[in-house]
Amino acid sequence: MASTEDKAASKENTSSWKDSIYNPRTGELLGRTASSWALILLFYLVFYCFLAGMFALTMWVMLLTLDDYVPRYRDRIPNPGLVIRPDSLDISFNKSDPLKYAQYVKHLESFLKSYDDIHQEKNENCVPGSHYLQDDDEEMTKKVCRFKRSSLSRCSGLSDTNFGYHEGKPCILLKMNRIIGLKPSGDPYINCTIKKENPIQMHYFPYEGRVDKMYFPYYGKKAHENYVQPLVAVKLMLTKEDYNKELTVECRVEGSNLRNNDERDKFLGRVTFRIKVVE
Incomplete structure (x- = not known):
């Protein structure tokens, strides 16, 4: 039969595994509190919005240089096939x-x-x-x-x-x-x-x-x-x-x-x- 110490260690391991997902004592989810998750999500939201804005601005500036009728850059050979x-x-x-x-x-x-x-x-x-x-x-x-x-x-x-x-x-x-x-x-x-x-x-x-x-x-x-x-x-x-x-x-x-x-x-x-x- 398992000893009292073995049962206690097993219970502690199970509790530790569950706490790594959600710890009811500290209110942490996956190791972060609600405020910590809110801050990191806000950071990535601002960061990716900034990247999207930079990409849109770059595309807008590039489109201003294009001509709908004549391509600005021609990589085709100057003689026809x-x-x-x-x-x-x-x-x-x-x-x-x-x-x-x-x-x-x-x-x-x-x-x-x-x-x-x-x-x-x-x-x-x-x-x-x-x-x-x-x-x-x-x-x-x-x-x-x-x-x-x-x-x-x-x-x-x-x-x-x-x-x-x-x-x-x-x-x-x-x-x-x-x-x-x-x-x-x-x-x-x-x-x-x-x-x-x-x-x-x-x-x-x-x-x-x-x-x-x-x-x-x-x-x-x-x-x-x-x-x-x-x-x-x-x-x-x-x-x-x-x-x-x-x-x-x-x-x-x-x-x-x-x-x-x-x-x-x-x-x-x-x-x-x-x-x-x-x-």
Whole structure:
């Protein structure tokens, strides 16, 4: 049987454990009195309110330095990249099977919706050959130069709704990325080459793959809300000897001060893609 001393020690340990949570003799909860808890909670309340106020003040001052139309700090490169549509760097299809190229046709048709004449008629009929510079106004809204999809001729999807894919002569659309304030010099145009012994004929739309300077500069998403990038369409005139082969095509922006030979960035002023047509 347990001794009287053991029972007393056990009772004392139990009492000590309970007192660490709440001590009825001193009125302490977790080792602090009510007034002590009130003071420490008040301290943290004031401390965190001060931090929240400092954060709000910092954000307010930072927002005062921002411009809704033009970003103050631009970490993007000063030269645009070049991208293609359909949005794939590996284009492969069977020209005899509509299901195999339907995804490319649907993508091009969807992409060109904003270039429909019914939308572009609302835009400005700008003067070709020079930058379309616009002064700041109160609303900061900029006008947009008209680019009709009909200017892409046989690659517009208007006369040929399959964009040449059904005949094994596909159309590829190219555009430059938007960069605020970009004003390319010279007479920029897009030129494509295929790494192949025998050259392949290509048709460019608009004529000679020109990217008219009247579509520059771009003033930003908010100021230039309805802006659409100028396009260049390349129709690859493939023949039977080109079918069932994976061809590598490289397109570059030429004729201007835009960079297209940076080995660290394969998409800076150029783009390389592969295409394979199965007969």
